[in-house]
Amino acid sequence: AQTVTQSQPEMSVQEAETVTLSCTYDTSENNYYLFWYKQPPSRQMILVIRQEAYKQQNATENRFSVNFQKAAKSFSLKISDSQLGDTAMYFCAFLTPGAGSYQLTFGKGTKLSVIP
Amino acid sequence: DGGITQSPKYLFRKEGQNVTLSCEQNLNHDAMYWYRQDPGQGLRLIYYSQIVNDFQKGDIAEGYSVSREKKESFPLTVTSAQKNPTAFYLCASSITQAGGKPNSPLHFGNGTRLTVT
Numbered sequence: 001a002q003t004v005t006q007s008q009p010e011m012s013v014q015e016a017e018t019v020t021l022s023c024t025y026d027t028s029e030n031n032y033y034l035f036w037y038k039q040p041p042s043r044q045m046i047l048v049i050r051q052e053a054y055k056q057q058n059a060t061e062n063r064f065s066v067n068f069q070k071a072a073k074s075f076s077l078k079i080s081d082s083q084l085g086d087t088a089m090y091f092c093a094f095l096t097p098g099a100g101s102y103q104l105t106f107g108k109g110t111k112l113s114v115i116p
Numbered sequence: 117d118g119g120i121t122q123s124p125k126y127l128f129r130k131e132g133q134n135v136t137l138s139c140e141q142n143l144n145h146d147a148m149y150w151y152r153q154d155p156g157q158g159l160r161l162i163y164y165s166q167i168v169n170d171f172q173k174g175d176i177a178e179g180y181s182v183s184r185e186k187k188e189s190f191p192l193t194v195t196s197a198q199k200n201p202t203a204f205y206l207c208a209s210s211i212t213q214a215g216g217k218p219n220s221p222l223h224f225g226n227g228t229r230l231t232v233t
Contacts, residue, residue: 004158009156033221035221042226043204043226043227044224044226044227045206045208045222045224046224047221047222050221091158091159095221103149103161103164103174104149104159104161104222106151106158106159106160107158108156108157108158109158
């Protein structure tokens, strides 16, 4: 079974600074996808960024980028120029396509607070 | 605008009563999912459905039931057999493709907070 571990239950960062959220996963699969989701106080789950395991290039989306280390099974999220609106729970998620189903396995989340 | 609608936003029930949570999507997605979220637990999969009239148990299906009579709808019933039903429930949908390669991530609804007393 796949597992996803987020070792930082809570983090804080000053506005305009950079913060990195950690995520490790365990799998025996070679083909998989990784995602970071953001859940603000409204509790809407919003996709932040995704990475295909077969791509060596790290994904980037504006101020958000990942450091994907496949051998180490690590998938950290870097937020640059942090903004107050980045305050949220962040969930790392892992997906293995198989038998026609696409089940996401989520980590327990990291609560990020951006301080003015 | 396309999206996923969950209703109601807040739901209160007495212990021993069954309750059904609604989830409707107009994204034309084949697959739909129900997740449960508890503090400190992340999201856990209850049930999922790849096509109409078919669904599969997730990791924590006990005490829950679902139906998929229409592509747009995937209601979740929390039965009296669910020992700890108070939680936040999230419905999601996604595209599925032949060949097993998803080309989009999950799209989530806004959730339903169920409180059972």
